[in-house]
Structure formats: C-alpha cells, structure tokens
Amino acid sequence: MIYDGLLRNSNFKIPAFAALLLILVFTPAFIQAQTDSTSTPPPPPVIETETPVGIVSGEAVSPPLPLTSKFHSPRKASIMSAALPGLGQVYNRKYWKVPIIYAGFGVAGWYLRDNLQKIDLYKSGIVALIDDDPNTTNTTGFNRQQLDILLEQHTQWRDLSYIALAAIYILNIVDASVDAHLFYFDVSPDISLNVSPYLGPMAWRATGLTLTLKL
Numbered sequence: 491m492i493y494d495g496l497l498r499n500s501n502f503k504i505p506a507f508a509a510l511l512l513i514l515v516f517t518p519a520f521i522q523a524q525t526d527s528t529s530t531p532p533p534p535p536v537i538e539t540e541t542p543v544g545i546v547s548g549e550a551v552s553p554p555l556p557l558t559s560k561f562h563s564p565r566k567a568s569i570m571s572a573a574l575p576g577l578g579q580v581y582n583r584k585y586w587k588v589p590i591i592y593a594g595f596g597v598a599g600w601y602l603r604d605n606l607q608k609i610d611l612y613k614s615g616i617v618a619l620i621d622d623d624p625n626t627t628n629t630t631g632f633n634r635q636q637l638d639i640l641l642e643q644h645t646q647w648r649d650l651s652y653i654a655l656a657a658i659y660i661l662n663i664v665d666a667s668v669d670a671h672l673f674y675f676d677v678s679p680d681i682s683l684n685v686s687p688y689l690g691p692m693a694w695r696a697t698g699l700t701l702t703l704k705l
Contacts, residue, residue, distance in 0.1 A: 564670035571666035575659060578666025582673060587665065594658040602651035605644045612641040 562582075571578030575595070576588040615630040616637050630637065 562670055562673040564667045567666040567670035568663050571663045575662045578663070579669070582666060582669040584669055591658065591662050595655065598651055598654040598658060602648060602655065605648035605651055608644045609641060609648060612637050612644065616641070 567578040567581050569578075570581050576591045579585070579587040579591070611630060612632075615628045615632065616634065618626040618628040619634050619637070628637075632640065
C-alpha cells in the first residue's frame, strides 16, 4: 500500500536531471556512429613517377630530330646542278664526280669545235669549186664528191656532239637528284653473293642453283 502510494505520488516520471544525463551520454555516441557510417576513407596518396625520355609503354622510342637539323633536299640539289653543273654533287658531298662531269663537257666540247671547223673548211672548198672565181682556191685537196661526203659526215658528228653535251647536262641533274634521295640510305658494308646447290621437293625431282644477295 505504501509502495502504491509512492508510485501514484511520483506518477512514474523520470526526473529532469536523469533525462539530461541520458541525452549527454547517448548523443555523442549516436553522432559518432552516424559520422562513421557516412564518411568514406580518404584516397590513397598519389606517387608521381617520372617516365624516362624516349620510353613509351615500355618500348624504346628514338628521340625526335632537333629543330635545327636541315633536311637534305633532292629538289635543291637538282636546281643547283641545273644552275651550275657539278654544284649539286658538291651539295651531296660527292666531290669526286665534279671532275668527271667537266671532263665529259670538255671532250664533247672539243669534238664539237673540231667538227664545226671541218664543216667550215669543207664548205669553203665546195664554194671555191663552184664559184668560178680564179681568186678562190680549194685548199682541202678533195674533189667535189669527196667534199660532199666529208661535209655530211662531220655535220652528223656535230649533231652528235650537241646531243652529248645535252645528255651530260641532263645526267648531271639526274645524278644529283638520285644522290640526294639516297643521302640517308644506309648500305651495309657486308655485301655478298652466295651460290649454293638447290634440291627441289621429291615430287618434282628438280635440282638447280640458288643465288643469294646479302645487303
């Protein structure tokens, strides 16, 4: 009875200080739990590594050519040889070809000059024979028929001399252009030609020789 009366008098209410105590105890724990459940772990630190120059995906790559390097131009070599024969060969560093070019010009020029002189001589002889002028004489020692044959022959040789001069000039340009195109071409010093016997398949029963050119 006494216990029931105490319960009715207190109305079974939690004192204010007890409620405040519960709030102070459980609120930090609740907040900490919410924080732990919603937060994400920080990303791992990024470690920067330097890739060596000239290495891409584990493969070695040749370094780019410097901007100051000059490209060996076949067009430039051709123009130089057209302006002055042999100049393109100097540009291609083929100095030994320059004397050959000018020797060719010299030989063709000499034959051209000789043929022109002979043509003038034989023409003068023909004129001396047909002009009926006693003051002009044929100093060649040939008659009219021989002079006609010699004149025709040296005229053909004169034309061939002109063709030779033009051919040397054109070949000089072509040679300079080809050498410029092959300026960066690397030819291996190990060049050999191997000859070995060859035995064909048994079904064909053929034999022969094989030639192998190694560059």
